[in-house]
Amino acid sequence: MLKKRVMSGLLSAVMLTSVLAGCASSENEKKQSEGNGDAPQSKMKLTFWNLDENQTDHSVGLDAIKKKFNVDLDFTATSREAMKEKLNLLISSGEIPDWWKEPSFTEYDKFLEQGVAAEIPQALIEQNMPKYMAWLKRFLGDDPFKYIRRDGKIYGLPVIWDIGIDGIQLAFREDWLKKVGITKTPETLEEMEAALTKFRNDDPDGNGQKDTYGMTAAGENIESLFSSVFGAFDAYPNIFREKDGKVVRGEIEPGAKQALEVLNRWYKNELIDPEFVVNKGSNVEDKVLTDKIGAVEFYWWSFLPGNAFLGGEQWYDKLAKKHPGFNFATVGGIKGPDGKYGISQYNPAYASGVMFGKQLENDHDKMIKYMQIFEATQFDPEIYEKMNFGEKGVHWNKSEKGTIEFIPPYTDEKERKKIGIGSFSMAGSFNDYDFQTAYTSDENMRQLAKDTRAKGTRNIDILAPFNKPIYNETQDKLNQYTLQTFIDFITGRKPLSEFDSFVDEWRKMGGDKVIDEAQKVYDENLKK
Numbered sequence: 298m299l300k301k302r303v304m305s306g307l308l309s310a311v312m313l314t315s316v317l318a319g320c321a322s323s324e325n326e327k328k329q330s331e332g333n334g335d336a337p338q339s340k341m342k343l344t345f346w347n348l349d350e351n352q353t354d355h356s357v358g359l360d361a362i363k364k365k366f367n368v369d370l371d372f373t374a375t376s377r378e379a380m381k382e383k384l385n386l387l388i389s390s391g392e393i394p395d396w397w398k399e400p401s402f403t404e405y406d407k408f409l410e411q412g413v414a415a416e417i418p419q420a421l422i423e424q425n426m427p428k429y430m431a432w433l434k435r436f437l438g439d440d441p442f443k444y445i446r447r448d449g450k451i452y453g454l455p456v457i458w459d460i461g462i463d464g465i466q467l468a469f470r471e472d473w474l475k476k477v478g479i480t481k482t483p484e485t486l487e488e489m490e491a492a493l494t495k496f497r498n499d500d501p502d503g504n505g506q507k508d509t510y511g512m513t514a515a516g517e518n519i520e521s522l523f524s525s526v527f528g529a530f531d532a533y534p535n536i537f538r539e540k541d542g543k544v545v546r547g548e549i550e551p552g553a554k555q556a557l558e559v560l561n562r563w564y565k566n567e568l569i570d571p572e573f574v575v576n577k578g579s580n581v582e583d584k585v586l587t588d589k590i591g592a593v594e595f596y597w598w599s600f601l602p603g604n605a606f607l608g609g610e611q612w613y614d615k616l617a618k619k620h621p622g623f624n625f626a627t628v629g630g631i632k633g634p635d636g637k638y639g640i641s642q643y644n645p646a647y648a649s650g651v652m653f654g655k656q657l658e659n660d661h662d663k664m665i666k667y668m669q670i671f672e673a674t675q676f677d678p679e680i681y682e683k684m685n686f687g688e689k690g691v692h693w694n695k696s697e698k699g700t701i702e703f704i705p706p707y708t709d710e711k712e713r714k715k716i717g718i719g720s721f722s723m724a725g726s727f728n729d730y731d732f733q734t735a736y737t738s739d740e741n742m743r744q745l746a747k748d749t750r751a752k753g754t755r756n757i758d759i760l761a762p763f764n765k766p767i768y769n770e771t772q773d774k775l776n777q778y779t780l781q782t783f784i785d786f787i788t789g790r791k792p793l794s795e796f797d798s799f800v801d802e803w804r805k806m807g808g809d810k811v812i813d814e815a816q817k818v819y820d821e822n823l824k825k
Contacts, residue, residue: 340369341666344395347372348380349720356717357692358684362670365680388413393654396667398726399456402762405445405649414452415653421661422454425668428676429454432729436462436645443823444646444762453650454671456726461643463629463753466597467525471626473501473591482626486529486559489592489631493568496591511563512592513570515581519548519780522573524641525594527556528756529633533641534783535776536758537815542824544760544815548779549803554796555633557786564787574784586615594640597749600625604698605742605749606734629752639754644761651724671724676732686736687718699740760818767814771807778806 351372359370373394375383384397393413400408408414419442423430433441436459445453469482469492477495481488493511495501502509514522520535527533530552537544547553563569570590572580584590598606603614617623630638651671657664673680686693686701692713696702706712714720731747738746782799785791 340367341663342369342371343663343666343670344371344373345721345723346380346398347374348377348722348725350374350376351714351717351720353715353717356684356721357687358674358680359717359721361680361683362673362723365673366666366670368666368670393656395657395663396651396653396724398651398724399648400652402444402649403764405453405652406447406764408652409447409452413655415655415658415664416450416452417454417653417664418661419451421665422451422668425665426454426672429672429727432459432676432727432732433457435459445649453652454668454724454726455646455650456648457645458643458647459645459728460596460598460730460750461647462645462755462757463642463750464596464598465521465524465594465640465642466600466627466629466749466753467592467594467631467640468597468600468625468627470496470501470591471624472620472622474626476501476503482628483631484628485632486526486634490559490563490568493563493592494566497566497568501591502588509589509591510570511568511590513576513581513584513590514573514594515576515578516574516780516784517577519776519783520641521594522780522783523556523560523569523594525631525638526559527553528630528639528641528754529559529637530555531633531635531637531639532556533639533756534779536641536756537760537819538756539759539819539823544812544819546808546812548783549800549808554793557783557796558793560787561789561793565789569787571788574788582612585612588616588619597627597753598746600627601746601749602742604700604737604739605746606738607730608700608737627749627752629754639756642753642755642757644757644759646762649762651726671727674723675725675727676729681732682736684721684723685719687713687716692716692718699735700738701736759823760815763818763822765811765814765818767807768811771811774806775803775808775811778803 354370354372362368363370373383373387380397381400384394387394388411430441433455436457437443437455441455442451445451445455471482473496474480474482474492477492477499479492479495483489483492496509496511498507500507500509512523516522518535520533522534524533527547532547532550532552532555534546534548534553537546539545560569564571570576570584576584581590581593581595585593585595595612599612601611601613602617603609603611613623613625630640632638653664653667657667674684675681682689686703687707689695691704692707693701693703703713707718710719734743734746782791786793786796786799
């Protein structure tokens with residue numbers, strides 16, 4: 298079942314909002330009336346998943362939730378790996394859980410066909426999860442439910458990996474740029490080619506040998522193979538994009554041929570690491586860390602000190618230990634002849650979302666309570682801190698750098714787990730990294746991380762979350778054909794004069810049917 302964008306439903310949505318607002322008002326009045334009396338309010342019992350073998354249900358965070366929301370908590374114990382099996386077992390036995398998390402989009406549609414998932418009125422989400430809504434809109438736009446709406450209805454709270462949408466950037470060894478006499482970070486193809494040429498020929502590592510290359514990549518995925526060069530010609534292989542209302546694939550656009558001409562020239566001039574053909578991700582990392590490569594595309598936080606973002610040792614930290622004054626200079630892409638630039642990124646909607654059991658369609662009070670707790674545990678500093686770090690002054694304090702500093706013995710994760718600190722994620726599906734890194738990154742480096750991330754471009758596969766049966770059957774064949782042919786074009790094993798023949802063959806192999814299907818999916822779901 299595919300979703301349909303129902304603009305004509307605006308009137309009914311307004312009416313629904315009014316009805317819900319009226320219901321909420323009545324409910325609030327009822328609760329206020331009860332609150333003014335002597336009788337204690339009854340506690341609602343909510344059930345959460347215990348996915349990490351937690352042994353206690355009286356942590357600081359859980360107690361704060363019970364008190365703040367006047368609820369009792371129960372848990373369904375299973376492992377993260379076995380959750381799907383447990384969920385299916387419960388559903389098949391007629392014990393539909395109140396909620397479950399992050400099924401794939403295919404599983405999402407299956408639950409709808411089974412009739413076990415509750416419709417979630419958008420107005421309820423907007424009223425009870427405002428911070429969550431703001432977070433979604435930052436990364437999915439004004440209609441954050443576009444991927445999970447089916448026939449005009451919403452059945453899930455979307456989950457996203459928000460740093461995936463602009464995570465990959467192009468980095469240059471800034472210390473090498475200085476060493477070879479370049480004072481400006483390359484921003485155009487011409488400037489980049491000049492830098493790569495010097496990285497290859499001017500001994501930037503100073504060891505007296507010609508053993509460095511300008512750039513490398515992993516020849517595993519066509520979408521990440523020198524993506525910045527393809528982006529300079531507005532062509533992004535292996536992802537679906539929209540241009541003037543038409544769905545396009547970068548690998549068969551004219552810009553791809555122009556990018557391949559550049560890469561073929563760079564390969565002939567030995568600017569590209571010849572082993573890119575067989576490189577895996579680990580090989581790329583090895584070459585960066587052993588000073589063999591001057592430019593590479595990867596996640597931006599690897600190019601910064603670890604304590605600028607989530608902590609831990611990144612590529613930057615490892616190289617900085619060896620080279621005083623070391624630094625990476627990053628850009629979101631490299632400008633081509635028409636000023637176009639960018640890098641392929643990941644659609645942040647990696648799974649459908651959090652779904653509620655069908656029984657909650659008739660119990661919106663309970664659905665609302667779950668929503669409020671999900672919001673508090675993921676976006677409210679008071680509850681988030683108690684859930685993840687415990688009580689301030691007892692279990693943790695803020696360090697001079699503004700990060701969390703646990704108090705002994707809670708510096709030991711085992712001690713924290715004993716009392717349930719950081720163990721319960723509740724929904725655990727809505728990770729706002731801008732919010733969370735306020736606890737993990739050094740205060741004086743947060744602006745650096747923010748500014749670096751802002752350089753990223755958002756060129757994503759707009760149809761990644763949608764089921765596409767023809768593409769699913771054809772993609773492996775097309776991807777392998779494209780990857781091998783592009784490698785042949787870059788290395789000169791095939792002349793670029795055969796590019797049009799490649800496009801014809803790609804279409805005959807099923808590409809035309811894939812495009813037709815993609816256009817239909819786009820028209821039904823995303824066309825404005």
